[in-house]
Structure formats: C-alpha cells, structure tokens
Amino acid sequence: MVKTKSKKQKNEYIIMDKETTAIVFGYQQRAIQRMLDFDYICRRETPSVAIIVNPTREGAHKCFWGTKEILIPMVKTLKEATKMYPEADFMVNFASFRSAYPTSKEALLTKSIRSVAIIAEGVPERRTKELIKIAKEKNKWIIGPATVGGIAAGGFRIGNTAGMLDNIVTSKLHRQGSVAYVSKSGGLSNELNNIIARNTDGVYEGVAIGGDRYPGSTFMDHITRYEKNPDIKMIVLLGEVGGMDEYDVVDAVKKGKIKKPIVAWCIGTCSKVFPAEVQFGHAGARAGAALETADAKNEALKKVGVAVPKHFDDFDKEIKTTFDKLVKSGKHKPIPNVEPPIIPIDYDVALKQGIIRKPAQFISTISDDRGEELRYCGIKISKIFEDEYGLGGVIGLLWFKKKLPKWAAGFLERVVLLTADHGPAVSGAHNSIVAARAGKDIISSLVSGLLTIGPRFGGAVQGSADHFTKYLYSEDEPTFMVKDMKSKNINIQGIGHRIKSVTNPDVRVTLMIEYAKKNFPKTETLDYALKVEKLTTAKKNNLILNVDGVIGVLSCDMLRGIGYTRDEVREFVDLGILNALFVLGRSIGFMGHIMDQKRLKSRLYRHPWDDINYMMPDKPEVIK
C-alpha cells in the first residue's frame, strides 16, 4: 500500500517520505541517532540522514543503524554537502536562533534542497518573513521556526519528533496510516499521535508548524497538500488562540477547496477567564481581537462543516466518529498494523531499567567523580576541606582508604617535607636539570629525574623497610640480621651516612624518632632498627640509621599503627609504597629545580671534556 515512487515522479504534495534523505545542519548526535532508529523500525532501506554539516568539524560521525555501526560523512559547509549528496532534498536545521536565518537562507537558495525544517526558537520575525519570501519564490517548504518538526509515518522523521521509540511504536508511527495532522504546538504533537493512533488506523503524516507569529508554512499550506494526497483520507487540525491563520482553512472549506473530512480544535478557549492579557507559551498565542480567540475560531470552523468537538475532552471521540464514518461509507478500508522489527535498546537505557548486566572491565575502590561532588573514598571534597584533612589525610583516603588519625597524617606530611629535596647534585635532580636545560617540558624533565629512583638512588627508603621488616617479622634477632646480611654481602639499606655519626647525629633522624616515640602507638620496626644500629655503630661510627632508614621503618610502624597486620605491611612494602612516598615528596624538589633552570634560561648542558677520561683503544678487539 505504500506506493514507492522514484525520485523524478515524486508528487509535489509529498515533502517527506520513505525515500527522503536529509542534510542535518548542526552536530546533534542524539537527534541523528533518533532519525536513524526511526528509519530502522520503518524498515527503510537507507538511512534518512545523508550527511551532517558541522561548521566546526569535518570527518565522519559514527552511529547505529539497527545493531550495526555506520559512518555518516560530516562536512563544514552546506555547499560541500549538497555537492556530495544532490539527492538529499531536505535540510533539518538545528542552527541556533542567531544562525538559523543565514543557514536556512543558504539552503533555500540551494537548488537541490526543497524543504528546510528550522528547529530554533527565537528567530527574529523579520528574518523568518524574508525566508518565507524566498521559499515562496523558489517554490520551497519551510517547517518552523520554533518547532520539533514533523513526521511522515513509516518514512521520515524530522529530528526529535515523536519522542522515544517505544512511544513511536505504541502510536503506530512505524507504518503509514491514513490521517494527516497539522498543529502549531510541537509539544502536543506526541499527544496527537497518541489520540490518532488510538481512534483511527493511524497517522500518515504530522507537522508542527511552530509557535511563532509567522510560521514558515501555515496550516493551510499543509492542509492543501493533504487534500491533494490520495493516501490521506482525513485531516486533523490543532489550532490555537491568536493569529488569523485558522480562518484560511475556514475559507477554503467554505469554498469547497477542501473536501476531505477535517476534525479541528483550537486551544486556548480559557483565555476569556484571564483578567489581563496573559501570554501563553507561544509567541503567536495572544488573544487580542475577538476573531483571534479560540472560541471564535472553533465556532467559525464548525459553521463551515468542520468537525469541532464541544471541548477538547471530546476531541478523541470526534476523531473516532469521523474516521468510523469514513470506513462505514466504504470510502476507506482501515490499514492494518504491522509488527515493527525488534528495536535494539541503547545500552545505557537498558542498564538504567535494570534489564541487562555485564561484568565491569575496571573496578575502582578509591574515588568517584560521578554525582554532585567529587568524593575520595566516600568523602565529599567539600567535607575534606571543611574537616581539614590536609595532604596526609588525603593520602590516607586514596592510598589506604582510611580516615587517618592525626598522628599518622602528620607523619606522612613530615615524610613529604623531609624528602622534598636534597639539592641539585643528587642523580634525580641532576637528570631533571639536564633535561630541563635541553629544553624539555616540565613533565619530561620531571620523569627524567624520577626514572633514576630505584635501588641506588632514593631506593634506600624502600630497601630499609624491606630489610628490617623481613628479619623482624621472621622473629630473627638483630644480631642474626647483621650476621646474615654480612654473609650474603649485602649492605643493610638505611644504615650509614657519609658525614654524620653517633657523635654527630643527623637532626632529621632525631626529629622523626622523637615524633614517633611521642605519637605512634608502637614502634617495633624502629626499635628493631635501633638495635641493629647499635651493632653496626659498634663496628664503625658512621653506620647509623640514616634518614632514609628512619622513614622506611617508621612507615611500617605507621601502617601497623593504623591497623594493618604484618602480612599486609609486607604487601604494601612489596608493591612499592615507600618508593611512592619518596616520589611524591621528591617530585616537589625536582619540579623546583626544573622551574629554577627555566627561569634562569640555562642553556644546554654539555659535560666538559676535561672531566671525562677518554680511554678509547686504538682499534677494536678483533674476533676470530
């Protein structure tokens, strides 16, 4: 029953159907997908969106065609689009109220484009009128402005018209019926789809001309088309208070130009109960002169024989009666419904409805950026400031998922302060400086420094935690540890200093020990390390527990103090938590050095020849 006509034979009264392809102006991804989904349930053979015009980007847009993914080309200008797709004769214009006029004008002046739907609200009346003039001269169609658009059931959907897919199927819009409607309001078009679907064999086409004072096409323009189209058996008109456009329909019916049955209603009959002039939602809806009232229009329509109910509450019955009469008279055989193909549900929709599940690829247990406010381990960021969590507190939340007691947070902050820098000469800082002077950016320079951190540089913090806990947790005596390490020929990490000694203690170490003794609930690793120190300093005065060592062992004690078992502490040590602390602190220093060099505009570093002992042989060893 759907007559497919080839392009050239297309009747002038059809502006959108199953073969219409469109240019979408504006990168409205959801609207584009909705148009394609509609195509799919209508069993269209090709997508209704031929190409997208996006003034700021070109390339291709990926979207679904049923369950498959397809690419729709995207270009920056309408000119390119029409050149590539001269058969696309419809433009769905999502341009803003500012650019709706120039873009629509360009489209109307383009030979291959026959119809333009203008979605934007707030197009100046004068501009719309200019567009209307062009359209009239060129024999083209404008739908809108300020509209959701319209729909050709079973064929073509303008943008977002008719809402969600399940509603489209409920309203039988996936196939052609025989009733065409035209309304001003786009918001009510969905209700019209519903009313018509429930009381007739369904919608053939529906257009919302938009709420502006000067709509690009009028009720009469569309009703004239509907009258000519033999597939349309009945017309529904939803008018509105304000303006005189409904009287064109009254005239046409009176003169016998429209013979098909029309069911009409003009909304806004309540305007008479309002005291002063209340502006309804639409720009055109303003009851001024007596003729512009909804009551007067309903009366006039009724007078010429249009089916007008007593009130909107009987609109459905009026439509049903009129349709049933058509059927009874034998002029029309109701078009049966057809099953639409199964509609794939979007993943996020299905998920929201709780009808699908899938194992997640990622699990995150420390923070959540969704919702109103960022949260660290459940604590809102505002609360973190309010309760003065500080750096230590935040480390506690993100590393240990614990709200740390003050002493533990304080300890972590002290570690960061202590490890922040150790001068420009150490390997890491040196590397950062060299990289910075080579003109590298701050991140590359920082990383260049960080990459030196390991077993020899900065690794002692990690190493000491490892060494001391290994022996302590195996319940070995300090004497055994010293002996065992000696026999394996491994230096105990965290022991020994170049200058400092028992008699000349490192003030950093003293401060940390004092803090721990005063605040930590227990200091078993520190105590163990101090026993080891006693043994090593007995051999040599400078084999003291150094700052790296004290940080290493106290970190382990801190972890024990906030409730971790020895096994868990080892786990933290093994995953490198001490290196993490060192990296955190020392990055401050590295970045300082990098910025320092950049501000000094230091030039590329080249190591002096005289500082290199060149010992190159005269010739390589020859392998026989």
Added chain:
Amino acid sequence: MAQRGIREYDGKKMLSKYWSEYFSKDFKFPGKVVLVDPETKINELTKKFNWLNKEKLVVKPDQLFGKRGKHGLIKANASFEEVNKWIKERINKETKVGKVTGKLTHFLIEPYIPHKEEYYIAIKSNRSGDIIYFSNHGGVDIESVWDTVAEIQIDIGQDINEIKIENKLPKDTPNDKKKMFVNFIKGLYKFYIDLNYAYLEINPFVISGNEIVPLDLVARIDDTGHFESSGKWGDLSFPAPFGRKLTPEENYIKMMDEKSGASLKLTVLNSKGRVWTMVAGGGGSVIYTDTIVDLGYRDELANYGEYSGNPTTDQTYEYAKTILDLMTREKDPKGRPKYLLIGGGIANFTDVAKTFTGITMALRDYKKKLKETNVKIFVRRGGPNYQEGLRIMKNLGKELGVPIDVYGPETHMTRIVDMALGGK
C-alpha cells in the same frame, strides 16, 4: 520570545538618538523627554533638564495603555511646578483605567507644543511585509477618519527607495510638506526595520517650525531581534502591562522562571477555587485549563500553571509547594473536596519519573494539610519512564493516605478533569 510593548519614552528616545542617521537634516526632533518613576527625585530634574523650567509642559502616564486623554490622565500646558504637583498626586496610587485597576508609577514629561495640524503615521507588520499608514488628519479618533489614511504596502525585502512615496500620499497633503513627509516616512521605515520594531504608531505628530514632534507614540518590539538590534536598543526594558499585579506566590514563581532555563508559570485566578492544576508543558497546561472551563467548572478553577523545559528537582519541588500551600490554606466552606490535577501530555524525552520526584517531595511535606483540606489528586502523564512515574504516584497515595488516581496515555489527556469534577 515575542512582540513586546515598550514605553513611549523609550520609543521617543530611540528616535531622537538615531535621528540624524535616518532623517534629513532639514528638520529635527530634539527629543526633549523625561521619564519619572517612583525613584526619581523630581525636584532635582531641572538641574539636568533646564528646559523644564523654561517651557510649558505636558505630562502623562507611560505604562503601555492608551486613550490617556479620555481617562483624564494628561495634564497639558502646565508649568513644571504644576506638573510636579500633578505627578505627586498620582504616583504610586491605585488608579482605575477603563476596567483595569493598577498603580501609576511612570510618567512622561515633554514640552507643550501649540499646534494646529495633527498628522498620523503608523507601521504595522504582516506576513508578507509591512504597511505604512499615513494621514493628514491625526488625532485621537483616527478610525473615524480612516478614509483619509493612505496605505503603503512594502513587501519583505523591497527597498523603500524604489517606491514613489510622494505618489502614495493622501491627496490632501499640502504641497509644501510633501518632501518632508516623504523623507520622514522613508526614514521612519528604515528605523523600524533596523531596530526590529513590530508595531509603531505615532498619533499624532505635529510640525513646529523645522521640528517634527511625535506627541503620542505606541510601539512594540520583536524581542527575538535582541542579538541584532540590542546595540541600538540600549538599556531597554519591557514593562508588564498596566494593572497586572502579581501575588507574592506568582511573583515567587516568576522570579524562579526568570532565573532558570526552564519554564515555570503560575497565575492565580481564584484562590477560593477548588480545582488546582499543575501541568507539564505549555500547550498541555492550556488544554487542561480550557477543558475545566469548557466543561462548566469555570467558577471552580483556581489557577493556571505550567512547568516545562526540564526544570530541576528543586524547582519542581518549590513550584509544587507553592501550589500546595495556596490550595490547602483553607477548607472549602461547604466541606466539599478540592482537586489537584497533575496532568500532562506524552513527553518527548523528559523522564517522567524524575520530574515527579520534586512533586512527591512536596506532597509528602503537605501530607497533613492535604488531608485536612480534603484534597483528591488525579494524575495523567505519558512519555519516557512514565510507568515508573505513575507507580511512584500510586504508592505515594497509599503512603500518605491521600487519594491519588493515576492514568497513563491509554486515557485521553483531559479525561481526569471529568473524572475529578464530574465524579465519573
């Protein structure tokens, strides 16, 4: 989003400000106009506008209503002292103008121009262009001399310079004034277009020496032209029509509406009415109100209200509370039930369940009062997730012990009106 009336003062100010851009130098409009509002220190005006003390003056209210002469609201040929006194007797006072009562707050003071001839010019817009109306017989009652009015239609896009205006003037136009009128008409038309006017009527304007002086000016501007013309508009305000006094609740909703991208509207028609509506969507809300009136419950209708454009939960909560508060303030004197219609058509994309969240919060807050005032609630809505929304409402009825009847798209949109009021 429509044509909106502007003050006579603003219209005249714009004309004088851009006079040299649009009109011949041979005649001018000095634009001596002063606007007085309740904040104005009238006694200090003479410092800034010294002509106030030197000339005879005219004063009249400037609040978007016409026929001020007929209502005795023009004082002409008066000294500044008299004008001052006249304003003080009227400002901020309730005044009845025709059928409408409101406060007079804005007054326009101009020089009094003695004159013999009064002329008429108006520009109106229609779908195909604009029409200029011109007559040598201006004055209050132009309709009675409409056969002296020349009509000049200018199509959209047509250059007014291509039209021989002099041939279209009324036959009784004095020869010595033709050139001046042609220039004035052309200039005014260009001004009208450039500044996105939608209606302009000057009735009358007079000629005094080499000055053209508009005595009475009415204008509407297309506010969607803002992005094109706001530079020329300057700091232009669109006052509310005279006499529309908002109740505190209406004002509260209006303020929310202005601050938000969503649309929230409330007009209280009869606070003692038993039928209150809270309807989603501009068109839907009108249809519900229509149906209540058309089914004969006009006297019971309490309000017009609408929420749309995706308001936040907070906004719908505040909106619903405002309505619930109004409707539960007192019981019906005859002890009859009150009705709340939470209606709407089929939403396109709005998550219905989500929009109900704010409403359910408010209903919970008013549980006690709803019962005390015997409120029955009817819900009808469709659209995304409506099943869940309706379920929430149904359960809420049980939870609160307030009757809530719930319907979806299978029920005709307005049927709940008759169910509630007709007891069907």
